[in-house]
Amino acid sequence: MTTRVWSIAEKCETEQGARVYEQEFGRAEAERLSAMILMSKSVEGTNAKELSTKIAYRLDLCPLAVICFSSAWAESHHHVQVDDAEWDTWARHILDDGFLSTPALKPLVQSLCLGFDDLPVQLKTCLLYSTIYLKEYKFYKEWLVRKWIAEGFVSQVEVAEAYFDKLVYRNLLWQGEETSHVVNGAIKDFLVCKAKEDNFISSYDGGPGNTSHAKQIRRLSLSSPTYYGWRGNTAPACPDEDVLSHTRTLSVSNMHSLHSVPFKAFKKLRVLQINKSCNLEDDHLVDICGLIWLKYLSLRGTGVRELPKEIRKLQHLRTLDIRDCKVRELPWEVENSINVHFGDPRSPKILKLGEEAVSSDWVISSSGANCRGALSIVLADPFNWRYEPLQVPLLRIDRRHVKVPQWVKQDLCNVCSLDIRLCILVHEDLEFLKTQMPNLQALQLRFEVLPRKPVIITAGGFPKLETFYVDCRLPQVITFGEGAMPNLKHLQFKFYTGTASRDYYMGIKHLVSLEVVFLCSWYYTSDGPGIRETIDVLRKEAVEHPKEITLWVNDMDPEVFGRDALRGISLAIAEKREKLSRAAERRSFLRERRGVPFVN
Template identity: 25%
Template structure:
């Protein structure tokens, strides 16, 4: 019998805060004191956008989370157990039902207040001071060519790409690059350069922008610039016809600047006839994928604009800030170098910041910009930089905005491991299950999209061409940090933290990047009890008390120095991502198997020697990275495992290889092994013909090359990486059967020492890969740190 609930008495609402309350004094009457509720579940407070989801999750785990599988019990026992569970959880059900009804009433009241006070931003509102509304790209169209730096070589290269005198057909050349990299300036200079040589009968330069008006603005502007006017009217079909007619017998060059969408390009393509007179179109865009679709010959004519060199950056900065290249006073030289280092060759950032500082002689102002390129300044030049970056950010769909803002968790210039980032996105709930793709593939597609939009920069690639690490340009990083703080999405605590600055609202995601002195204050702060994510860079003293964080989903302490306290860890029922890599942790709690939602566990490079037996109860664990820790028995029960990194296979008391082969979802395996003596013979790591049905990547770290692959083993393996310390003393190969891996695409072998045994192994594996294997996989060798 289900209990009946009466509607709870109406309670006073917590304070309501809004960006507009300073301009709406009537809202001050809506502020009330926060109410107290069940401390175990937390309470909805100001700006708690995630309260309902938190309560639902906690309700599910308080009611069902502790229930064990009962497959081995009879139906009668299960029936009695379900009834007992319902009675036992009645208090929790009542508390949650009450709170959810109060949250529903709160949402309704907030909706009514929103309508009453018209909180919707005005048309064109971009979340900040709009300034004059003038497009900052206009300055690029009328820049003094004699004062431009770093463009001589790019102009020559793009002009040569545009002309290609042997090609008389219509050709489209794309210029792609991140926001503020100088695409518009480059396109303008190319047209000027070619105009001096009278290569074209007519030219036009139009900026499409994020909200294009193809008929009312773009096409009319082109008609006007080619000298014939447009004759009135807004019918797009008529305008396209007029444009084609007037360009039909002319050799023209048209620049389509700042293109954002495929639909706009599809329309514009219809306007330009291929008259075999050597006409040209240049397209500038921030999207690499769009640049490829626009350019001729399936992406053959694309120029990816780079950043300025250190010398060019210095020339541009000094010209803008001091009026001459050598005009920097000694007391500002170090600060100038710091600012240029943060700009990292991005022309727009250098020009904007230098323009702001040109009228500032105060050293304090320069120090501020040296640590923050996007301060809350009323300077029009500073706002123009924000405006340009806002265009890229506002163009992102909502799911990519969340993924992008999440990167503000990492420090400036931090090398982000791609696999860890994707797993954290999934743990945070940013990635939904697709009908045709799993969450990992969907997350990877999100990252690829952000890279193609030039929002994220790739640092290193894997053998298969996918990125293994990435980072943010410092300018974009500062911009994203500001956005995240404005949205209360991520709270960043660094060396600039002032006392009390964390008490302005509930913290949902915390990134601690501070010193030991500040870490203790952070760890004791009461506003973090509702945090979903905690990441600590530096000292472990910054780790908050886990006993107070009931809704935590991500806990990343990788590389933290000092003792790490794990008290209360097993009470984090919603925890999905846990990284203790590189910490001083020596033992995991015996009850870690209670973390039934855990999907990623990383304890590599720690002092943990053995995993608790309860870990096999983690039915949702997909990524287990244990380093030197010994695996428990019954590892075959962990059916969800996709990635596994483990060690000491040769010394395990159970046949680990056979057990791992039964994991049908395992796609990536990393093994750390040491050779052992058995009756005077070296023990060989051998992979059987059955098992590992889904494995695609295998990395082996072995002291000696003792590996064998039998016929039909690892049927889906695509990438094989083997790292050994030294070769066998008898100069035999030690590695056999590589040719039996029928799906293999990439093989790499590495030796720490260069000896005759290593040479024999390399020769054998090379022969198997290049001569015996039917696919002829890509083969690479590294010996003693050198590519061979």
Template identity: 25%
Template sequence: MAKTVVSFVLEQLGQFVLKHAFRSVVEEKSLVKGVESDFNEIKDELESIHAFLKDADTRYGDDGGGGGSNGVKTWVKQLREVSFRIQDVIDYYIMYEAEKVNHPKASEIASEIQDIKLSLGKIKERSTRFEFRSEGGSGSYRGLKAPRIGDPRMDPFFIEETQVVGFEFPRDELVSRLVGGNDELMLVSVVGMGGLGKTTLAKHVFDNELVRGDFPCRCFITVSQSYTIRDLLIEMIKKFCKICNEPNPEGLHNMDDESLITNVRKYLEPKRGSRILVTTRSMHVAVNSKKSFLVHVHELQSLPLNKAWELFCNKAFRGQCPTELEDESKEIVQKCGGLPLAIVAIGGLLSTKAKTIFEWEKVSQSLRIELHRNVHLTDLVKILSLSYDDLPFHLKSCMLYFGIYPEDYIINRKRLTRQWIAEGFVTQEEGRTLEDLAEEYLIEFIHRSLVSVSKVGFDGKVKSCQVHDLMREVIIRKMKDLSFCHLCHKDDDQVTLGITRRFSIAAISNNDLTNTSNSGIRAIFVFDKGEFPNHLVDGLIAKFKLLKVLDFENSLLNSIPDDLGNLFHLRYLNLSHTKVTILPRSIGKLVNLETLDLRQTRVHELPEEINNLTKLRLLPVYYRKYERHYSMLNFTIGVQMQEGIGCLISLQKLYFLEADHGGIDLIQELKKLRQLRKLGIRRVRGEYGNALCAAIQEMKHLESLNITAIAEEEILDLDFVSTPPKLRVLNLKGRLANLPNWIPNLKYLVKLRLGLSNFQNDPLDSLKNLPNLLRLNLWDDAFAGDSLCFKVGGFPKLKELDLTRLNKLSSITIEKGALLSLHHFRFNNNPQLKEVPQDLRHLENLQFLGFADMPPELVESIDPRRGGECHWIIEHIPLVLIRQKVGSRFHDYELYPIPTISNV
């Protein structure tokens, strides 16, 4: 655990030393004389200690169970704390140096640096007492042997067939895969998070009578994370020799790789076609062999509630649950989240308890504490900890972030990855954006079965995710041990007196968070939805000057203090969905700010000082009027910006800018924003067309473009000489004389939304060959005719189609063989479409059909409860929903499903 912290500090030290190495004293006077050489010495000392940290962490006991001696624990704790002090002194130095004057705190910094050097020397000296082994030395703790009896991973070898619950279907499916088919070599991978029962399932498949009959020569090998291919081959040969009653080949352990492979072939070649069954937490491992031979991947799921309940009752009661304990028992099973290992472990614990409501409630309420102190649950924690322990150090800090969010919280991908970036957890690579790299980190967690996906966008990208409740408990323990974050998630949570780097506030208590000697807080997250006292915000900003992350999303924050600009290191400021209306002018002093999130706030004008933020990359700012009825032009309010916007040279995302404030001069400044990936611009006048096209043509990285006219009658002239080559998302809301001829040529386009276009001719023929289009929205008389035709072969990849407020549309033709990939089809408020299109029956892959505020005769015709004579047209579709408006606000509607063959 100390290795993670020290590695991160070493990286920060390296960057600092490199930056200052060639600085001339003549060119720029140092704040503290000789500071660069001091930091270099500190870096050297820390590097020499770093080599022993893997051994130190192992002895400390990464499972948090207290495996190491008190002396080692104290040593690791001291090293972590001095690492924090190094971070603090670097950040204070950089902050004061930026002021370009001799700061009164300079002597304190000099004194602190000298004290750190002394502390590091003593820590290094004490390390010799423990005889730590250097990383890469002969003493590897994660051995080359399979787990022994006593290791929790051995439990599946002692589970009888009658004890297995919930694996019947996957067991039968895997057996079928193994014994079926031809003699071609096949690899079957069982993938899932720790605790799902992968090894248990594999063992019972291995011992199945059908498998035994088909594969008399077979071996079951459990390997540790450090196994090599060579170790695996040796273990296989030993197993085969045992099966055949033969001695191990002479000199087995000294054989070269080629000889080992020859020996394995000796046993396998005369046998029937081979099968390999692998269990893993990593999807990478599961699919890595696809190029070599046939691979079948089985993603093991959590137990369904009925099977989870059956398993729990078997373990806790040896049968049926007493009636008086049902409610508490079901709550406990719910907390296990369908994880078999958790159900068995907690059920086993409860089997030793008195069968009383009092005992059951006590365990349920103190489950977090029980997980880490009760011998019955220790193995569960160890199994879940393995996945975290095996992460590379740069991913461990990112993984800990999941513990910051409250229990059962659905975590937005963009919010999470932007926080990682702000903390410096994502390392820049040439030619790659930080956002792309951060998304890869998240995908890695998903592939390792550490994180589950909650929602996926139409383009297949993860939109939100979460971690299993019990995995979160393990993370929280790691956070506490690492001083990573202090959770204020209950009214009575006490503010920590020790060192911590972050506050996560889900309950604003009477405790004063600023009443701590620890001023090195780097991030504050507020999840409490109650009133947020102004004095508390003032105190946090005044006290914690090294903050990098401030996140108030969805809180009732009313205002931002004037001294916000004192947070020199702030990189991420999230005020989205708060009640903030004005930003202080001091925001211009936040020269390191990279993300300013103002979505769904009433901030309508940004101070001109915002143009000082040359590192600002992300600026989403708008307010959508969900309290009112939808109007395409007036539903969203953007932001007014001042002259000088061209100074924001790092800006990658800007939406929504109001063009009529500043006019053509403002638009011409957009030319300088050559790093833009996403641009949203509203209230555009016709005369801005040429200037806007000229500016956009300079944005070679642009992927998303959203343009809205100032009024319905305003004609947008968007005649690009050349369009951004990487454009993936296009929203055009305004009158277009004709469909621009550049749109059908956008080969990377995945989403197209047209509104108010008023095309007289069917635009589908021009759009049908867009090769990668996944989503098409035609809204608010984008098409002013009465008939649309989807032709065979058109829109080859389209998944979602939305036709909304096309006031003259009365008929739709879908040729057989058209829209073959369509999954979602929505009709919304098309008053002349009074008959359900019969060609919907051709859409065999359609999963969802929605009708919102459509003519009553159409709705009645598909509802079998009202005699629906046209029900046959849609009966093959799994989900058909009717939405009816019931009020004036955006979300005032009711939903009811139409029964179909697929859902009856």
């Protein structure tokens, strides 16, 4: 017997005197085992090699599964030539109908049934739900856990995570690259048949056998017709609307068109995942925003640029996944606690929108609820044309204001980011931003009117500020005094044009923690009037900065300045000279030993 669970091996060794051997079973070993079985069943050698590759790829390195599938193919096909279409049809039949009834697969089915039947009811339900994913789809623990909660299988995150860990421990879920997981191929085929048998999940992918005789479909998976090798050209047709009214989960993957999906028919939908499907239009989004019971919404890879304001209707929404999308802002009209996933899919950033909490975790106070219609959330760098995700999402105050509104001072003093348009930044408002917003980590000031004099930022405030954006029609609007913004690391300007003042002094050498300065002028080139002079001022001051400073100008190559940079260059030169000197001494020593006079 074979097992991947070490505790079982130890039990067999101690109680039954069995000998335990650790053996690697990779793709090469699976192919050799499959070829041996096929040739023992009179399958010709060349075909056996080709088939063994297909079987090993499909079954994810499970020895018993490789043996059973190889035997099942050999017993049902006696001709020597292997046809790809015939293999695809046979594999499709096994998945749709034959896995539980094929005689050659009986040992594998019995083994899988023993493990499945031994699971508690809650774990069975959670494991069956994993068949909503396509074969080899890599999912992450947090995503699956949140879907379980949205479906109502589990009520607490801690309990759901414990269930997930138990399934991993039993090798029913396999860990893939980094922190992702997959379902083993043979186990996935078994679970798909069990889910279909129990009407737990219905799958439609345009291939043959995609029919369901159930009066109600509980969970539905729609995908392009390439799943498991099926090469049909027919796009999956959605079931009749009258069987969708009680569907709780809808998963749509790799579809080129969504016109056949009647989103309005899913009246009780809890989980909606649209993954890497293009042509998601505004009408589709509006229909989705009408699914009032939705708790989990994933639009990953759909190319969506903007979410409609109707999203405020989703009062029960708890998770919103917009990774690999082009969404730069979120409407603030959400009343409940939501986790928003965005940014790099390998290390997605999570933004929590809370109901009543007041903390530095980017959570607005409950007293600001009346003002939410004037707020939105910015997820991407507003100056960078590549729209890179921000380290701290910006809370944007809509519309322009003469001064900082009173309701902002009353209700938003505990937020950790702020983006506001002002006509005038008076001394009182600057002092409020400095001293009355202790959690502020990112600030963007948009000047609608050019200040008559540069705004001078002095010491004594902004204790946590790390990112500062300045948006103004003309440059030379900000000056930093000694001790200003002690933790500022990222300074960014957006200018358009202007006239330089010869005596202008920005004072970035006083920003002791500064690392990066970025200048952006979309509508004018970086050598336009005033822009070039401002860049020259920054270069001159950056050279005198005690730290190493990186200066970016639009999409030009970055420049590195600062005393540390110069010191690094000097050290590099000194090290090179020392190496050359040691090499010369070494050569002199060797020549003396050989009796060769050294010539300088």
